[in-house]
Amino acid sequence: xxxxxxxxKYLFRKEGQNVTLSCEQNLNHDxxxxxxxxxxxxxxxIYYSQIVNDFQKGDIAEGYSVSREKKESFPLTVTSAQKxxxxxxxxxxxxxxxxxxxxxYFGPGTRxxxx
Amino acid sequence: xxxxxxxxxxxxxxxxxxxxxxxSFPSSNFYALHWYRWETAKSPExxxxxxxxGDEKKKGRISATLNTKEGYSYLYIxxxxxxxxxxxxxxxQDNxxxxxVFGPGTRxxxxP
Numbered sequence: 001x002x003x004x005x006x007x008x009k010y011l012f013r014k015e016g017q018n019v020t021l022s023c024e025q026n027l028n029h030d031x032x033x034x035x036x037x038x039x040x041x042x043x044x045x046i047y048y049s050q051i052v053n054d055f056q057k058g059d060i061a062e063g064y065s066v067s068r069e070k071k072e073s074f075p076l077t078v079t080s081a082q083k084x085x086x087x088x089x090x091x092x093x094x095x096x097x098x099x100x101x102x103x104x105y106f107g108p109g110t111r112x113x114x115x
Numbered sequence: 116x117x118x119x120x121x122x123x124x125x126x127x128x129x130x131x132x133x134x135x136x137x138x139s140f141p142s143s144n145f146y147a148l149h150w151y152r153w154e155t156a157k158s159p160e161x162x163x164x165x166x167x168x169g170d171e172k173k174k175g176r177i178s179a180t181l182n183t184k185e186g187y188s189y190l191y192i193x194x195x196x197x198x199x200x201x202x203x204x205x206x207x208q209d210n211x212x213x214x215x216v217f218g219p220g221t222r223x224x225x226x227p
Contacts, residue, residue, distance in 0.1 A: 042119060042204065042217035101147040101166060101208065104215065106158040
């Protein structure tokens, strides 16, 4: 089945540790995205990538880093510089991101709790 | 960054009731509007994408309208069922960027 997978579903880390969230898609989509959700707020864009080996900051990129070495993978690292990392993280992908209305398809999310 | 509002924040309806909720966004530089349904423990699922003023889209008992001049979209659910319980997100796009800006969502609970 085609889709987007995120692992793990729940993640606990101690304050000060970096942590990497996985996102894989087998939809052959060019564009991939990372969002963060906090209670009472809409999804906020962290980073996005339109093509392999290229990515752009979203609205709340501080304290996060990404890589896009393969088309199907877009891991997100939450660094110790992120002031409030506890949140629900969603990964998405779309066929293209070139000024189009392409639908974004979402993974199941990872809930990160920093203790 | 677009300022997107959705109202109400949450609502509870009885099975069989019809309901509607609103997404408001800046009307300037409008490009497209997306609606998503997000059920608990599942991934957000795309419902509609609309681009033209006056657009109406329908999927089963769910429909949506778009007014780009005044900057709003309505989502209607006719004869609500418990399986309609979800958070409904809207996400406008402006023509400065390709990315979506998601509203905070409307959480719908349909009581049997």
